Amino acid sequence: MSLIYEEVQNIKSMISKSEINETKRIDSNKLTEPVVGRQSDTRGFRGRTKRRIYMNAIEVACRAINIPEEDSPDYKITQRFLAICIKATQSPNIIQFYGLSIIDGATVMVLEWAELGSLRELYKENKIPLIPLKLKLSYALDICRGVAYLNALNIYHHDLKCSNVMVTERNVAKLTNFYFSRGKDHTSTSMAGRIEDGRWLAPEKLIDPKYRYDHKCEIFSFGMLLWELTFERKPYEDMELEDILDHVISGEREKIQFENSLALPDSSDAKIQKGFEEIIKEAWNQDPNIRISITKLLIQLDDLSKKYVKPGCSPGLEPQEIANFDIPSNSLNDKGDEIPDDVDFSNIDVDFEPLIPISEGVKAYKEKNHEKAWKCFNEQAENQNSLGKYWKAFYLWGGLFNQKDKLAALALYKEAADDGITDAQYRYAFALLDKDIKSKIQTTEAHNFK
Known part of the structure; x- marks a missing residue:
């Protein structure tokens, strides 16, 4: 119970109290220029983002950022922005903030490098001509997981x-791009100078900017x-912005009209199209x-993905084959550390039952042998195995x-997520949305407050 309470409090304090000074500072000497340059190494408006190599191993994006003076009205906005970046970076579907x-006298954010650029660049510059529907489904699920993770932290992106x-x-x-993001209880960002974003905004926000x-x-x-x-185009691309506002506020929307040539009626593409439309x-x-x-x-x-995307193409919310987990290989090493050749076992009399390997536990789960599966996972968890x-x-x-026992499960999901188990990160974020969990967390907060 205290673990959950502390986690929720940590999330809130990261968003409301974090200082820019607490943000990790990276020595510029650890950010070197790539040995082999590429045309795409410089990106963004006026080339504000450049590719560098962090610690001689990790490709990163160094993006220029202006840090206002502490007495500036924008200082708190930048504070909150960086705090959100720090917390949100724990999700595998959010660009990591290092x-x-x-660099050269300018402050930069050090971010995860995304080789293919933005989704808009992908379809606009034909980096992938006519992105396959199954890939779009995979992208959509990734994005939704990122949004769900933010939602679990009571953060809204504000600029999807x-x-x-x-x-x-x-x-x-x-x-990426959390500059306009806010916590649930924080004041919404002004829409001044953001008229173009009206293409994606809800009608209630268009009607009343103070909503x-x-x-x-x-x-x-x-x-x-x-x-x-x-x-693969901006909403209302051929309409003037004022007409878009009237159009959306009156209840009208973009047309959902697929090309008949893209899919046969009974094909998987046609079914994905129908799912997207709904x-x-x-x-x-x-x-x-x-x-x-x-x-x-x-x-x-997730249901659409399970039906029409091949296993391994996009991680799911349900347990997968062991081979599909994105974890270090030694997590499944049943041999453990090697024993030196000079160890003498002749005087050792130990009677013990060896641990059931995770792979056998998963097999037992699939065969619905839940007693054996539970024995395996429980013992492996007690031995601090992340998959266990x-x-x-x-x-x-x-x-x-x-x-x-959802509270105990939540705590274990958190530990496994911290150990780098991707599915655990998704399930932890998903679990935080559960009504029972929210209710118990609120009860705990009230008790601790007293």
Whole structure:
């Protein structure tokens, strides 16, 4: 219980109290120029983003940033922006923020390098001519996971569109650009000078710029982003901005019209198209209360992915084959550390039962032998095996063998996530959205407050 309370408090303090001075500072000597340069090494407006190599191993993007003086009105905005970057970077579907550095006298953010650039660049510059629908589905699920993670932290991105989604060399989509992002209880960003963003904004926000941006606004913007990704163009591309405002406020939307030549009626592409259409319409409903929830949105995209994307192409929310986990290979090493040749075992009398390997536990789970599976995962978790923690949490959350214990499961998901288990990171974010968990966290907060 105290672990969950501390985690929630840490999240809140990161967003509300973090100081720029607490942001990690990176020595510029650790950021070297690439040995082999590429044309894409310089990006963005006026070339503000440059590729560098961090610690002689990691490709990073060094993006110029202006840090205001402490007495400046913009200082707190930049503070909050950096605090959000620090916390959000724990998700595998959000561009990682390493810290700040100074290069040639200019302050730069050191960020994860995304080789393929933004989603908008992908479709606009034909880096991938007519992005395959299955790949779009994979991108959409990645983006939704990033949004769900932010939602679990009570953070709203505020600027969802394809230009704010980066794509890595391995075709993983990741959210970026958190300058307009805010915590749930913080004042919304002014729309002054952001008229162009009206293409993705919810009607309630267009009607009243002072309307407090909420998760329903975020869902609407996701729907517009998904439309943009699906049809590979900006929403309302041929309309004047004033006409767009009238169009959206009156309840009108972009057309959802697929080319008949793209898919046969019974093909997987046609079914993905139908799934996208349903999700988009549910997301951009004129009535905010009727819009799809982030939980349902995530489930629908995940279901589509499971049906039509080959295993391994995009990680899912359900447990996968062991080979599909993105973890260090030694996590599955049943041999353990090598024993020196000169150890004498002749006088050692030990009677013990060896641990069941994780792979056998997973096999038992698939065969519905939950007693054996639980024994394996429970013992492996007690021995601090990251996958053991993940699977034990999975069993506790669903009550597959013993009684359900969501709080214990949440704590184990958090530990496994911190150990780098990708699926645990998704499930931890997803679990924080659970009504029972939220209620118990609130009860804990109230108790601790007393």
